Amino acid sequence: MTETILVAVAWPYANAEIHVGNITGSHLPGDIFARYQRLKGNKVLMITGTDSHGTPVTMSADKLGKPVEEVYKSFHEGFIELFQQLGITYDLYTTTHSENHFKVSQSMFLALQKNGYLYREFSKQWYSPSAGKFLPDRYVEGTCYICGFEGARSDQCDNCGNVLEPEKLKNPRAKTGDGALELRDTEHFYLDLSKLEPDVKKFLQSRSVHMRDTVIGESLRKIESEGLKARSITRDLDWGIPVPVDEPQWKTKVLYVWFEAVIGYLSAPIEWAQLSGQKEAWRDYWIKPETKQFHFIGKDNIFFHTSQWPAELMGAGSAFLEFFAGEEGAPLILPFDVPANQFMNLEGQKISGSRNWAVWGRDALTRYDPDAVRYYLTVNMPEAKDSDWDWAEFVARNNNELVATWGNLANRVLSFCYKHWEGHVPDVDTSTLRPADLDLLATIEAGFNTVGAEFDAVRLRSALSETMKLATVVNQYLDVNAPWSAVKTDKDAAAKTIYTALKAIDSLKIMFAPFIPFTSERLHGFFGYETPLFGKQYTEDVTDAIGTHKVLRYKSVEGLQWKPSDLKPGAKLNQPGPLFKKLEVDVIEAERGRLGK
Numbered sequence: 001m002t003e004t005i006l007v008a009v010a011w012p013y014a015n016a017e018i019h020v021g022n023i024t025g026s027h028l029p030g031d032i033f034a035r036y037q038r039l040k041g042n043k044v045l046m047i048t049g050t051d052s053h054g055t056p057v058t059m060s061a062d063k064l065g066k067p068v069e070e071v072y073k074s075f076h077e078g079f080i081e082l083f084q085q086l087g088i089t090y091d092l093y094t095t096t097h098s099e100n101h102f103k104v105s106q107s108m109f110l111a112l113q114k115n116g117y118l119y120r121e122f123s124k125q126w127y128s129p130s131a132g133k134f135l136p137d138r139y140v141e142g143t144c145y146i147c148g149f150e151g152a153r154s155d156q157c158d159n160c161g162n163v164l165e166p167e168k169l170k171n172p173r174a175k176t177g178d179g180a181l182e183l184r185d186t187e188h189f190y191l192d193l194s195k196l197e198p199d200v201k202k203f204l205q206s207r208s209v210h211m212r213d214t215v216i217g218e219s220l221r222k223i224e225s226e227g228l229k230a231r232s233i234t235r236d237l238d239w240g241i242p243v244p245v246d247e248p249q250w251k252t253k254v255l256y257v258w259f260e261a262v263i264g265y266l267s268a269p270i271e272w273a274q275l276s277g278q279k280e281a282w283r284d285y286w287i288k289p290e291t292k293q294f295h296f297i298g299k300d301n302i303f304f305h306t307s308q309w310p311a312e313l314m315g316a317g318s319a320f321l322e323f324f325a326g327e328e329g330a331p332l333i334l335p336f337d338v339p340a341n342q343f344m345n346l347e348g349q350k351i352s353g354s355r356n357w358a359v360w361g362r363d364a365l366t367r368y369d370p371d372a373v374r375y376y377l378t379v380n381m382p383e384a385k386d387s388d389w390d391w392a393e394f395v396a397r398n399n400n401e402l403v404a405t406w407g408n409l410a411n412r413v414l415s416f417c418y419k420h421w422e423g424h425v426p427d428v429d430t431s432t433l434r435p436a437d438l439d440l441l442a443t444i445e446a447g448f449n450t451v452g453a454e455f456d457a458v459r460l461r462s463a464l465s466e467t468m469k470l471a472t473v474v475n476q477y478l479d480v481n482a483p484w485s486a487v488k489t490d491k492d493a494a495a496k497t498i499y500t501a502l503k504a505i506d507s508l509k510i511m512f513a514p515f516i517p518f519t520s521e522r523l524h525g526f527f528g529y530e531t532p533l534f535g536k537q538y539t540e541d542v543t544d545a546i547g548t549h550k551v552l553r554y555k556s557v558e559g560l561q562w563k564p565s566d567l568k569p570g571a572k573l574n575q576p577g578p579l580f581k582k583l584e585v586d587v588i589e590a591e592r593g594r595l596g597k
Contacts, residue, residue, distance in 0.1 A: 003292060006285040007034045007046040008265040008335075010297040011096070014050045014075035015060040018082055019358040020389055021344040021351045022298075024377040029341060029460055030296035031088045032378065035514035035534065036455045036463075039562040045285050046554070047268035049094035050076040053240040054257030055138035062176065068239050072097060073549070080552045082361045084537050086370050087517050092272040093552035096241075096264050099544035100274070104267035104324060105260040106244040108312065109189075109233070111319035117192050122185045123232065124167040126154060130179035134186055134236035143170035163231070186236055187249065191259065193228035196311040200228060203310050203334055210457070211306075214299070214384060215340050219306040228307060233259035262309050265295070266332065275542065275553070287329065292336040294458070302340045310334050339458040342382035346389045347595065357596050359389055369581060371516035372398050378515050381461050391591045395583045406471045406512065407519075407580040413478070413501045414526055414576035420487055425502055426495035427570035437500040440477045444470060444504045445564045451511050452562060460515075467511040474504045499569060502527075506565035509533075519579040526576040527567070532557055 009030040012018055018027075027048075034046040051057075052072045060075075061068040076095055083093060095101070112118050126140045127133070137155035144152035145168045149159035154166040166172075172181050193200075201223060208216045233256045234243050240254030269282040285291055295305050313332045321329035345351060351358045364373055376394045379401075380387045417426065433441075447470045454463035478501055487494040506527055513520035513533050524533050535556040541548050 002042055003037075004043045004284055004288065004290065005034075005037050005045070006265075006269065006291060006293040007037075007044060008293060008295045009046070009048040009090075010295075010301060011048050011051040011261055011264055012079060013054070013056045014052050014072040014079075015056040016075070016353050017363075018079060018361045019351055019353070020361065020364070020373075020377060021346075021358075023086070023361055023373075024344050024381050024387075025298035025341045026296040027083065027088050028086075028374060028377055029339065029381065029458070030294075032460050032514045033294065033296070033339075033455070033458060034089060035517065036452075036562070038534070038556055039510065039513065040452075041561055043284070044556075045091050045269060045272065047090060047092050047094075047265070047272060049092070049096060049264055049268055049551075050079055051257065051261045051264075052076065052095050052097035053254070053261065055136040055237070058136070058237070058239050059138060059175070069097070069547075077550055078362065080539060080550060082365070083552055084539075085365045086361065086374065087537075089534065089537060089554040090552050091554050091556075092268050092275070094264075094268050094271055094542075095549045095551075096261055096267075097546060098267075098271065098542070098549055099546045100271045101260075101264060101267040102241050102546065104270060105241050105255055105263045107320055107324040108263050108266075108316050109244055109255065109259075110323040111316035112191060112312070113189075114319050114322075115315055115317060117195060117315040118189050118233070119192060119230075120187055121190055121232075122187050124183040125186045125236065126166060126172055126174075126181045127184040127186075128174055128176075128179060128181055131174075131176070134184070135174055135176075135181070136235060136237055137166065139175050140166070140169070140172050140181065141175055142172040145170055163229075188232040188234045188253070189243070190230045191233050191312070191315070192230045193308060193311050194230060196314055197223065197228040199314050200307050200311050203314075204306060207335075207337070211337055212339060212384070214342070215302055215306060215338050218302055222303050223307060228311065231258070231308070232256060258304070259312070262304070262312070265293075265309075271542075271551075272553075275540075275551070286332050289333060291333060293333065295335050295338045295340075297338065297340045299340050299342045302338065305335070305338050305340070337458065339383075342384065342386045344377075344380070344382050344387050344389055347391070347592065348388060355596055359591075368583075369518070371519045372402060372580065372583075375402055375464075375516055378460060378464050383459065383461055391588045395585060395587055398580070398583050401468060402516075402580045403582050405468060405475065406508075407578060409471055409475055409478075410505050410509075410523055410526075411576060411578050413498060413505060414573065416484065416487075417498050417502060418573055418576055420491075421495070421498070423573050423575075425567060425569055425571045425573065426499045428492075428495050428499045430499075430569065433496055433500065436477065436481065437496055440474065440500055440504055441564075443473060444507045447507070447511060448562060448564060455514075463511075464515050467508065467515075470504075470511070471508055474501060474508070477501065477504075499567075503565045503567045506567045510562065510565075522577075522579060526574050528572050528574050531559060 010026040037044045061071040140154040144157040147160035154169050234253045235256045237254045243250040269285050273282040317331040451466045481497040483494040483497040509523050
């Protein structure tokens with residue numbers, strides 16, 4: 001039965017380039033999973049976009065001495081370029097700085113307000129008399145009153161992970177150098193998460209069967225130990241979404257980015273539906289109870305996505321449709337799974353943009369093929385624990401696995417066949433296949449269930465490992481049957497071996513395709529297929545009342561399925577060639593030499 005699946009990926013901040021830790025943390029696993037689900041014939045929508053508001057963005061603009069909108073757009077368009085090059089097939093990659101997102105976020109605010117989950121309260125916030133303004137949390141740092149970390153923000157300590165009360169911060173100072181600071185009263189709206197805590201606990205317990213232990217365990221433990229506490233959802237800023245309250249004091253405030261950015265998981269499908277000429281199609285992914293939503297994120301956002309975001313959705317309920325569409329309707333659905341990854345380190349150290357201790361996505365793709373990067377990031381994906389990008393391992397995995405095991409298998413069989421059977425699949429009588437041939441094909445066919453089960457459980461490393469094991473089985477089959485020598489003495493036997501191997505490779509191509517789509521597409525072409533494995537990415541400019549923003553889109557293809565090869569004897573092949581490039585060992589020291597510079 002066809003399933004409807006929303007693949008929602010973490011929204012990157014428009015304040016820094018994307019590195020390999022970000023890619024393997026959310027964007028790549030989301031893409032791999034979406035590609036697999038499309039091959040299965042499911043109805044898939046994969047979305048995210050640039051997190052364009054908040055102080056990380058304004059601080060970058062201040063540092064560069066440029067307008068905020070110019071800086072955000074520069075990063076946004078760079079992200080789109082990276083995802084095109086890496087083959088991340090977003091049905092829509094958009095931005096939170098759009099008229100649509102403003103409207104959806106304000107509708108969520110109004111729904112929560114109507115349902116009694118918002119309240120106003122004055123609180124203390126650091127104010128700079130010399131600058132004449134309240135300073136956002138990230139503009140103020142000091143010593144954490146819980147763990148003693150000296151670089152804590154006024155609202156959160158990145159060392160101990162605790163949410164902080166600004167007035168308790170020790171030795172506060174402005175990052176911008178805006179003189180001495182004072183604590184002053186300012187009014188904000190708060191989301192009363194404590195009212196929703198019982199429902200959030202029930203939600204988590206209902207998801208414990210399929211959510212990862214690292215996700216469900218952390219979330220329930222944190223609720224048990226700390227509970228869900230009210231959080232402010234507005235800030236004194238001029239860059240962001242206006243608070244939808246018609247009172248003068250709210251004209252200088254915006255919706256807090258932690259509250260509105262995550263609403264992009266809802267606003268992006270709505271924008272996609274509008275751009276696709278199917279205005280109501282978003283409802284399939286947000287209203288129908290049978291729809292499955294998968295949120296791909298990093299471990300630093302687990303609690304937010306499993307607890308605070310579901311609380312927002314529960315609190316808004318069916319009132320969202322009242323404010324957004326002027327109608328009564330069903331409530332919004334909750335996430336099915338949050339397959340959060342842990343962190344990827346680099347050469348034994350934590351990735352750090354400020355120290356340039358990072359492998360930047362766009363930079364790496366100027367020297368390495370996207371499938372080589374995708375492959376290594378998958379075999380090394382931090383699904384259950386932190387992993388480490390190691391340049392020596394990157395070269396070894398590329399050469400020993402992609403090139404020697406899989407690439408060499410496909411290339412030597414296709415090239416041998418193309419030469420000895422004049423560009424066609426051997427025209428064998430399949431009823432005469434030998435037991436060893438049938439055993440291999442049965443093993444590969446069973447792999448669709450084995451590998452598919454790993455995919456369905458979002459165990460992507462394991463799915464790739466199982467696929468590579470099957471490639472090794474085909475290599476072993478060829479070693480035993482040796483068609484390279486048999487072709488000289490018993491061409492019929494060699495034909496059966498080559499046909500069997502080709503059919504196995506054609507099947508493995510499908511299993512490998514979600515991981516390494518570029519080379520899988522090339523291999524698909526070598527087999528003579530005219531319909532591509534996957535669709536095409538493209539960009540377009542969207543103009544609305546806010547301005548113009550660029551989006552990345554994807555047009556899927558129909559007809560291909562997650563199933564064993566149906567390769568026919570005698571089918572015409574196209575001229576094959578190598579799929580992967582061997583890397584020289586001097587790459588290792590060259591890349592290590594770039595770090596920290």
